[in-house]
Amino acid sequence: MRVFLYVLPLVLALGQASADPKYCLNEMVKSDERIRSHGYPAETHEVVTEDGYVLTLFRIPYSHKLNNQHLDRPPVLLQHGLFSNSDCWLCSGPDDSLAYLLADAGYDVWLGNARGNIYSRSNTEMSVNNPKFWHFDWHEIGTIDIAAMIDYILDETQHSQLHYAGHSQGTTVYLVLMSERPEYNEKIKSGHLLAPCAFFEHGASPIFTLLSPLVGTPGGIWNQVFVDSELIPHNNLINRIGDTACGHGSPFDSICKNGFLMFANGGYENINLTSMQTLIETHPGGSSGNQGIHYIQLSVSNKFRQYDWGTKKNLALYGQELPPDYDLSKITAKTHSYSSHNDALCGPEDVDTMVSKFTHLTEDHRVPLQSFNHLDFIVANNMKELVNDLIVERINTYESR
Numbered sequence: 001m002r003v004f005l006y007v008l009p010l011v012l013a014l015g016q017a018s019a020d021p022k023y024c025l026n027e028m029v030k031s032d033e034r035i036r037s038h039g040y041p042a043e044t045h046e047v048v049t050e051d052g053y054v055l056t057l058f059r060i061p062y063s064h065k066l067n068n069q070h071l072d073r074p075p076v077l078l079q080h081g082l083f084s085n086s087d088c089w090l091c092s093g094p095d096d097s098l099a100y101l102l103a104d105a106g107y108d109v110w111l112g113n114a115r116g117n118i119y120s121r122s123n124t125e126m127s128v129n130n131p132k133f134w135h136f137d138w139h140e141i142g143t144i145d146i147a148a149m150i151d152y153i154l155d156e157t158q159h160s161q162l163h164y165a166g167h168s169q170g171t172t173v174y175l176v177l178m179s180e181r182p183e184y185n186e187k188i189k190s191g192h193l194l195a196p197c198a199f200f201e202h203g204a205s206p207i208f209t210l211l212s213p214l215v216g217t218p219g220g221i222w223n224q225v226f227v228d229s230e231l232i233p234h235n236n237l238i239n240r241i242g243d244t245a246c247g248h249g250s251p252f253d254s255i256c257k258n259g260f261l262m263f264a265n266g267g268y269e270n271i272n273l274t275s276m277q278t279l280i281e282t283h284p285g286g287s288s289g290n291q292g293i294h295y296i297q298l299s300v301s302n303k304f305r306q307y308d309w310g311t312k313k314n315l316a317l318y319g320q321e322l323p324p325d326y327d328l329s330k331i332t333a334k335t336h337s338y339s340s341h342n343d344a345l346c347g348p349e350d351v352d353t354m355v356s357k358f359t360h361l362t363e364d365h366r367v368p369l370q371s372f373n374h375l376d377f378i379v380a381n382n383m384k385e386l387v388n389d390l391i392v393e394r395i396n397t398y399e400s401r
Contacts, residue, residue: 044057050144053122054123055113055145075162077110077153078165080168087281089111114169135290139180142173142176146177150162165391168345175193188334190334193338195340195374197295199346208299215292226289270373272381279379329360331358331360340366
């Protein structure tokens with residue numbers, strides 16, 4: 001344990017130093033190419049936020065199986081988690097991945113990419129090498145990025161509402177937007193939260209034990225090291241190691257599974273190694289260190305609240321010594337939660353806390369399979385039957401009313 005605490009910062013710094021500044025986008029298969037490889041049409045759109053970040057959205061406008069391009073197709077926005085990107089919704093292929101299932105169900109599917117990931121690495125006012133570029137966390141992704149994506153999609157499709165589905169951080173940013181800018185509740189026809197993350201009092205992942213002493217409270221040297229900097233970027237070294245360990249038939253598949261035990265309370269029974277290998281081609285997707293610090297802060301405070309900058313800066317920013325809580329009672333959009341028992345990051349007890357404060361939650365669905373964990377929502381063999389089919393079915397009910 002002690003050795004890990006010394007090695008972790010070195011590994012993260014090495015990853016930052018070795019990262020290709022262009023993220024090797026010319027060498028990897030991008031989301032739009034991946035979509036077209038399965039016969040679906042794909043589009044690439046750019047959205048510029050109010051603070052200058054250029055976000056890339058990928059779109060599956062219709063299904064080639066339906067030839068429904070001339071019919072009304074309700075829009076759906078899918079938003080990825082921490083260190084992830086739009087490819088997470090595609091990595092299990094057309095038979096299982098939510099993006100393709102929704103397209104085949106007649107929807108206009110949009111895949112979001114938050115500021116700072118491999119597809120959204122530019123700003124109209126500053127370089128990615130400027131520390132100010134990384135001065136954000138998932139609060140800004142929620143209140144600014146997701147809001148901009150929603151407005152852009154509704155304008156492009158001429159609809160007044162859309163459906164939303166997010167995984168992990170994709171659920172956090174939804175909760176932030178709907179509580180901080182409640183006028184956006186009216187723009188959501190239905191929301192679907194996969195592995196919802198808001199409270200972390202009972203988080204079982206070793207990542208909380210390891211990092212809470214380092215960055216869980218404001219101040220301290222490690223906060224200064226990681227704040228306003230890029231965290232765990234995508235690079236060729238990590239890519240090759242992951243590809244070797246998680247390749248189909250790899251003798252190291254147990255290493256691959258054990259490497260993701262931070263997401264599960266022991267065991268990793270449902271993982272599809274082929275899907276994982278595809279995911280690793282574009283992951284980790286990059287993020288600001290502030291995003292990770294903010295989550296670790298929540299595990300220490302046991303609150304779902306804004307970033308804690310310390311008493312002096314909190315007073316200047318918030319007008320109070322401690323950061324304000326997000327008020328989940330302000331969320332009135334029809335929202336469905338899908339959580340699992342074996343989630344070491346956002347486990348059942350912490351979902352209970354979220355549900356108790358989410359006074360207008362439409363549905364609290366718990367995946368019945370006990371071994372299902374945080375990452376299984378994206379790469380499990382059985383995610384279609386246990387989660388994705390339910391989401392499509394729920395969204396269909398809103399369109400049939």
